[in-house]
Amino acid sequence: MTMRRLTELRGGRIYDPANGIDGERRSLFIDDNGYLAAPPRSPAGIKETLDLEGCVVMAGGIDIHTHIGGGKVNLARMMLPEEHLASLVDRTRHPWPGSGIATPSTLTAGYRYAEMGYTACFEPAMLPSNAREAHMELADTPIVDKGAYALLGNDDFLLRRLADGASDSEIADYIAWTLHATQALAIKVVNPGGINAFKFNQRKLDLDEENTAYGVTPRQILLSLARNLNRLGVSHPLHIHGCNLGVPGNVHTTLATIAGLEGLPAHLTHVQFHSYGTEGDRKFSSGALAVAEAVNRAPNISMDVGQIMFGQTVTESGDSMRQHAGSAFASPRKSVLMDIECDAGCGVVPFRYRDRNFVNALQWIIGLELFLGVSDPWRIFLTTDHPNGAPFTSYPHLIRLLMDRAFRQDMLATLLPEAVAASHLGSLDREYSLYEIAILTRAGPARSLGLNTLGHLGIGARADIAVYRDHPDRERMFSSARYVFKNGQIVVKEGRVVATPNGATHVTRADYDAGITRTLDDYHARFMSVRRRNLMVSDAEIEDLGGSPLCLHPVRRQA
Amino acid sequence: MPQALAPSSPLASEQADIACPFCGLLCDDLEMSEALSPKQPPHRACPRAQLGYTAAELTGNPGIAGKPADFEAALSAAIRLLRASKRPLFSGLGSDVQGLRALFKLAERCGAVVDHMHSGALNSSLRVLQSLGWHTTTLGEVQNRADLVVILGVDLDRGFPRFLARHVAGQDALQPARRAQRRVIYLGPKAHAPTCPAELPLEVLPTPTARLAESLRTLQGLLQGIPLPRTGKAAALAPLAARIKAAEYPVFVWAPGQLPATVSDLVIGAACELVAQINRTRRAAGLALGGDDGAQSALAVSAWLTGFGTGVGFSRGALKPQGELGGSAAALAEGGCDLILHLSSFGPAHLPAADKPRIVLAPPGFAPREAPDVYLPIGIPGVDHPGQLIRTDGVVALPLRALRPARHPSAASVLRQLFAALERKS
Numbered sequence: 006m007t008m009r010r011l012t013e014l015r016g017g018r019i020y021d022p023a024n025g026i027d028g029e030r031r032s033l034f035i036d037d038n039g040y041l042a043a044p045p046r047s048p049a050g051i052k053e054t055l056d057l058e059g060c061v062v063m064a065g066g067i068d069i070h071t072h073i074g075g076g077k078v079n080l081a082r083m084m085l086p087e088e089h090l091a092s093l094v095d096r097t098r099h100p101w102p103g104s105g106i107a108t109p110s111t112l113t114a115g116y117r118y119a120e121m122g123y124t125a126c127f128e129p130a131m132l133p134s135n136a137r138e139a140h141m142e143l144a145d146t147p148i149v150d151k152g153a154y155a156l157l158g159n160d161d162f163l164l165r166r167l168a169d170g171a172s173d174s175e176i177a178d179y180i181a182w183t184l185h186a187t188q189a190l191a192i193k194v195v196n197p198g199g200i201n202a203f204k205f206n207q208r209k210l211d212l213d214e215e216n217t218a219y220g221v222t223p224r225q226i227l228l229s230l231a232r233n234l235n236r237l238g239v240s241h242p243l244h245i246h247g248c249n250l251g252v253p254g255n256v257h258t259t260l261a262t263i264a265g266l267e268g269l270p271a272h273l274t275h276v277q278f279h280s281y282g283t284e285g286d287r288k289f290s291s292g293a294l295a296v297a298e299a300v301n302r303a304p305n306i307s308m309d310v311g312q313i314m315f316g317q318t319v320t321e322s323g324d325s326m327r328q329h330a331g332s333a334f335a336s337p338r339k340s341v342l343m344d345i346e347c348d349a350g351c352g353v354v355p356f357r358y359r360d361r362n363f364v365n366a367l368q369w370i371i372g373l374e375l376f377l378g379v380s381d382p383w384r385i386f387l388t389t390d391h392p393n394g395a396p397f398t399s400y401p402h403l404i405r406l407l408m409d410r411a412f413r414q415d416m417l418a419t420l421l422p423e424a425v426a427a428s429h430l431g432s433l434d435r436e437y438s439l440y441e442i443a444i445l446t447r448a449g450p451a452r453s454l455g456l457n458t459l460g461h462l463g464i465g466a467r468a469d470i471a472v473y474r475d476h477p478d479r480e481r482m483f484s485s486a487r488y489v490f491k492n493g494q495i496v497v498k499e500g501r502v503v504a505t506p507n508g509a510t511h512v513t514r515a516d517y518d519a520g521i522t523r524t525l526d527d528y529h530a531r532f533m534s535v536r537r538r539n540l541m542v543s544d545a546e547i548e549d550l551g552g553s554p555l556c557l558h559p560v561r562r563q564a
Numbered sequence: 565m566p567q568a569l570a571p572s573s574p575l576a577s578e579q580a581d582i583a584c585p586f587c588g589l590l591c592d593d594l595e596m597s598e599a600l601s602p603k604q605p606p607h608r609a610c611p612r613a614q615l616g617y618t619a620a621e622l623t624g625n626p627g628i629a630g631k632p633a634d635f636e637a638a639l640s641a642a643i644r645l646l647r648a649s650k651r652p653l654f655s656g657l658g659s660d661v662q663g664l665r666a667l668f669k670l671a672e673r674c675g676a677v678v679d680h681m682h683s684g685a686l687n688s689s690l691r692v693l694q695s696l697g698w699h700t701t702t703l704g705e706v707q708n709r710a711d712l713v714v715i716l717g718v719d720l721d722r723g724f725p726r727f728l729a730r731h732v733a734g735q736d737a738l739q740p741a742r743r744a745q746r747r748v749i750y751l752g753p754k755a756h757a758p759t760c761p762a763e764l765p766l767e768v769l770p771t772p773t774a775r776l777a778e779s780l781r782t783l784q785g786l787l788q789g790i791p792l793p794r795t796g797k798a799a800a801l802a803p804l805a806a807r808i809k810a811a812e813y814p815v816f817v818w819a820p821g822q823l824p825a826t827v828s829d830l831v832i833g834a835a836c837e838l839v840a841q842i843n844r845t846r847r848a849a850g851l852a853l854g855g856d857d858g859a860q861s862a863l864a865v866s867a868w869l870t871g872f873g874t875g876v877g878f879s880r881g882a883l884k885p886q887g888e889l890g891g892s893a894a895a896l897a898e899g900g901c902d903l904i905l906h907l908s909s910f911g912p913a914h915l916p917a918a919d920k921p922r923i924v925l926a927p928p929g930f931a932p933r934e935a936p937d938v939y940l941p942i943g944i945p946g947v948d949h950p951g952q953l954i955r956t957d958g959v960v961a962l963p964l965r966a967l968r969p970a971r972h973p974s975a976a977s978v979l980r981q982l983f984a985a986l987e988r989k990s
Contacts, residue, residue: 026972067647076958079864079867079869079958080693080870080958082867082868082871082872082873083690083693083863083872083873084693084697085694086694086885087873089870089871089872089885091806093882093883093885095880095881095882096695096880096881097881099679100670102672102870102881102883103869103870103871103883104870104871104883105871106874108871109871110868110869110870110871111868111869112869113871132959134702134704134959134970135959135960135961137960137961137962137963138864138954138959138960139950141864141865141868141952141961142868145665145869152981161708165738176638201848203849204705204709204813205812206812206846206847214596218739233608250681287657292916295774308591313862326987329699329843332697335697337679339693339694339695339696339697340697341693341697341698341699341841341961342698342699343698343699343700343701343702343849344699344700344701344709344849345701345702345704345705345706345959346702346703346704346705346959346960347704347705347708348704348711349737349807395845400662415760503763529913530593531736532704532707532708532737532738533704533707534702534703534704534707534730534731535592535704535962536581537595537959538581538865539583539592539962539963542963543963545950546952548961549982550661550662550950550952555934
């Protein structure tokens with residue numbers, strides 16, 4: 006057997022929460038296959054050494070919720086030439102030109118994520134009818150690994166079957182078929198039943214309110230999907246964008262949703278947008294404390310925040326019901342809405358968050374209150390719901406807000422005083438540690454998504470590694486990595502992209518009964534505009550046409 | 565040679581659920597029981613598709629200045645032209661997603677200006693999108709949810725022959741009551757009124773194209789309850805306004821590519837405003853038909869690769885948004901470009917009129933009449949090789965399958981060879 010020759014990363018401080026390593030100085034060894042290896046028996050086994058003295062070393066970052074590919078993202082790009090004209094990037098900066106900040110072109114998005122030390126990004130809202138197109142965009146997002154969550158819960162098929170009292174095994178088969186057909190890693194539900202109800206002109210749908218066409222409630226949809234995902238053994242639990250996004254008083258819906266899940270594993274996304282009370286003169290207040298407490302008490306629940314930042318962005322969502330309502334606040338004043346294929350919908354509304362606006366200032370505060378109020382860092386993930394709260398490029402700034410109390414107070418002091426007075430953020434002293442940041446941005450998302458070889462630096466992990474020069478200004482530190490390794494290859498050096506390999510596409514597969522295929526063949530031939538088999542995205546389309554190797558994650562076990 | 569497939573062959577199932585690449589609807593229910601031939605186009609192929617499948621039967625040789633050449637020689641000639649060019653125009657852009665990806669990569673390498681043959685129509689839509697936005701729907705929603713379909717001057721028979729039969733007239737719908745009530749109203753020049761399937765009641769309201777936008781404004785007024793004259797135009801439209809008011813999901817259908825440039829922005833804008841107005845209290849949606857010749861794919865690929873939907877150029881490693889080219893490829897070619905590379909996979913190649921050297925990539929059945937400086941025959945996605953195209957609604961993309969052994973290389977592979985050659989010797 007020939008001796009494997011390893012690359013040694015020496016002298017850096019390692020933050021690897023999945024393996025309990027908190028800032029120890031130790032070496033990492035990368036083998037020729039791009040995985041982390043045990044130290045060699047003799048120095049002869051080392052072909053190259055990189056000195057990382059003064060550096061912080063973490064696994065590559067993982068964004069568990071970022072809208073970077075798919076129809077609504079592309080609509081946003083087309084709709085906003087002003088944003089793209091103002092942010093052209095040429096080859097002096099990146100290996101290929103591009104544009105955009107809130108809606109970057111795909112290559113630009115991949116490069117920027119890599120520059121920040123991120124090596125995997127997950128598109129959270131892939132409509133089954135749009136899956137092929139979404140994967141095309143993800144295929145053209147270089148360097149990072151990617152994956153997507155398929156949307157269910159507003160499709161007429163599921164609502165009809167639930168209304169007809171379908172068995173759990175049929176729903177589980179349908180979920181498993183959808184994961185397979187759309188090459189998805191997880192299942193997401195957006196405003197359960199609400200997007201569908203909006204097509205029948207319902208303008209809101211509370212947790213126990215019936216969809217007029219099918220008589221099904223959001224609670225039924227949530228429970229059915231959460232229960233059957235659990236039954237299938239899919240790693241990432243149901244990814245929930247709840248009812249009443251952005252509606253003052255929706256904190257009650259959120260609390261009822263948490264309680265209503267009856268202990269089933271679930272992930273609540275962009276919870277900031279779902280933590281609003283109605284206290285005070287302006288009938289808008291923070292519900293963050295109550296939500297954080299409920300999450301702390303419910304070990305079955307994880308969440309991400311969807312922090313907002315002040316400035317121009319664009320909101321993109323499958324939630325056509327709420328986006329239609331939000332279009333009244335569009336800035337600039339234009340919006341795109343779509344009803345889509347008896348499947349779901351979408352809405353794209355440009356928006357400017359203003360620090361002198363009471364509601365916006367409080368939204369900023371609520372996000373941070375959630376971060377500081379949820380005690381278990383393994384159950385909360387760092388997101389801005391890119392680009393809905395802010396572009397992902399604001400992550401370094403957000404990390405500084407979490408790690409640096411004085412900086413946070415300084416920022417808070419610049420906001421509209423009435424909003425500051427309405428919050429208790431100023432009294433929260435918590436500061437996140439580097440170890441905890443590594444959980445929020447690496448170890449936690451990997452564990453939740455079931456990505457065994459990502460998000461950590463143990464032996465056998467993929468050598469997706471971010472190296473940052475330690476600096477007290479954490480924003481500066483996390484903005485630009487000194488080195489980023491992807492599968493052991495250096496892709497970023499001193500904050501500059503130096504190589505652009507294609508990342509993998511992560512998918513999960515569970516077995517399903519062939520009966521569901523026959524049912525869907527008939528359903529599609531009778532009612533839909535696309536045949537069932539043409540809806541399915543083949544492995545060859547991902548691997549050969551998309552150039553992205555598939556990384557299959559089996560389910561835990563099937564009941 | 566095309567292979568005849570026995571029913572028991574493992575490939576036999578490939579001969580059902582075939583997606584047709586010859587218009588933006590991408591109907592995917594075509595079937596073949598025998599090998600593809602001019603006498604045997606796939607079952608359910610519409611007249612437009614039949615023309616496409618017939619043209620697909622022609623074979624041809626690469627050419628240099630009208631003389632047959634072998635592929636390598638033609639490729640070398642194309643490389644020489646590209647290398648000598650300071651600013652080529654990549655026009656046509658009729659290709660699948662793979663071809664378009666390769667084209668953009670080559671365009672960046674060459675510092676080319678990129679312009680789709682239907683960019684005039686695409687730009688009309690984009691101007692409305694970028695100034696106002698819209699609320700649209702998809703073919704599957706129309707099939708199941710629409711109880712009223714208002715066609716705004718679209719010549720369906722010419723442009724989208726199966727739209728009504730496949731997406732409006734079908735008997736099955738998830739909402740049977742909506743289907744039972746469904747009416748189709750055609751508002752436009754009488755000559756373009758569609759031939760309606762017998763089971764679908766059609767009402768024609770003759771309106772010159774030039775007055776479509778005005779009619780839509782009148783409808784807006786009528787729906788808002790603004791007092792309008794009881795005679796003339798407003799009176800004629802009052803019954804339609806009442807229909808719209810009574811409908812639960814009216815869908816307004818337009819085709820940007822069929823509207824004259826002088827009125828297209830106005831018609832699309834007025835239709836989108838009407839839909840937005842209805843949606844304040846009730847439901848309605850728009851549907852744009854178009855996306856022929858890979859236009860929807862070109863728009864999408866351009867948007868995700870560059871951030872701009874149409875009218876992009878590259879120069880020295882930077883993006884050069886050209887603003888609204890609006891079908892001005894010809895003018896641009898005369899003004900700023902010194903070479904044309906034209907790509908057309910799904911229909912006859914109509915080159916921009918310009919006195920410049922020309923490289924054409926097209927299937928032999930779609931090659932230009934006048935021989936270009938270099939002609940490279942390519943296969944048709946969905947006939948000769950697999951591929952992907954995005955449908956008119958911009959949401960659904962269809963897989964295209966090879967229906968026979970490829971007779972010519974794909975556009976993507978030719979463009980990649982050009983790119984590789986330019987990289988090698990620079």
